Amino acid sequence: MSEGGVVASFVVPVHPHTVLAPDMNPGWRALRNAFDEAAQTINDLEADLLIVYSTTWPSIIGHQIQADPNPEWVMVDHDFHDLGSIPYSFNIDAEFAHAWDDANRNRGLQSRCVNYKGFPIDVGSVVALTLLNPDNRIPAVIVSSNMYANRSETTVLAKSCLDVIKSQGRRAVAITAMSLSNRMFTDFIEPEEDKIHSLKDDEWNRKILEFLEQGRLEDVGQLSRT
Numbered sequence: 001m002s003e004g005g006v007v008a009s010f011v012v013p014v015h016p017h018t019v020l021a022p023d024m025n026p027g028w029r030a031l032r033n034a035f036d037e038a039a040q041t042i043n044d045l046e047a048d049l050l051i052v053y054s055t056t057w058p059s060i061i062g063h064q065i066q067a068d069p070n071p072e073w074v075m076v077d078h079d080f081h082d083l084g085s086i087p088y089s090f091n092i093d094a095e096f097a098h099a100w101d102d103a104n105r106n107r108g109l110q111s112r113c114v115n116y117k118g119f120p121i122d123v124g125s126v127v128a129l130t131l132l133n134p135d136n137r138i139p140a141v142i143v144s145s146n147m148y149a150n151r152s153e154t155t156v157l158a159k160s161c162l163d164v165i166k167s168q169g170r171r172a173v174a175i176t177a178m179s180l181s182n183r184m185f186t187d188f189i190e191p192e193e194d195k196i197h198s199l200k201d202d203e204w205n206r207k208i209l210e211f212l213e214q215g216r217l218e219d220v221g222q223l224s225r226t
Helices: 026-044 094-106 123-132 151-168 199-214 217-223
Strands: 005-012 049-059 063-066 072-076 085-089 111-114 140-146 171-177
Touching (some): 005 123, 005 151, 026 123, 049 063, 049 123, 094 111, 094 151, 123 171, 140 151, 199 217
Parallel strands (some): 005 171, 049 140, 049 171, 063 111
Antiparallel strands (some): 063 140, 072 085
């Protein structure tokens, strides 16, 4: 068995517009096209595991890992319920989930697996897996975003995951579902009116993505505090 590793990583938006209404706004269509390109890249890389770290699955005590082999439900976003619903049926690698949970504990983290019928999969994970793994061919694992975990603890969480990736010889893709500056209109607008809130927001978002692409994690940490 060859040593495994992370073959690609992506930061993706969490809102359901890219799934349910991509053609109602040029920006939403551009994001959907980017999702489709990323899905093709993942396929071309012959990845055999998708790791989703989602900021729309917050946890309070420790880290939670989805371990239901086939979670099925229908998701309606609590902010944009007017767009409709997204049925889902995901292919979860339960064996990897439990191994990651064990690795977390071995590194001193508080961690547990979740597996019961009807447990709601968050919107960020639903959007990411629906668009990046449309045929459910690649098994996935989803981990929560602990609200009180600082950067060092989150780094340990990632190292635990990498321990398992290497031990199992997997070709993994890391996916972070998040919203960057996340400005939202407070009054109702028509879909075609949706846009980036300000030039400053756009500059900040682009700088964060630039630092992530270059692996400048210290700079990301500093910029995220501004």
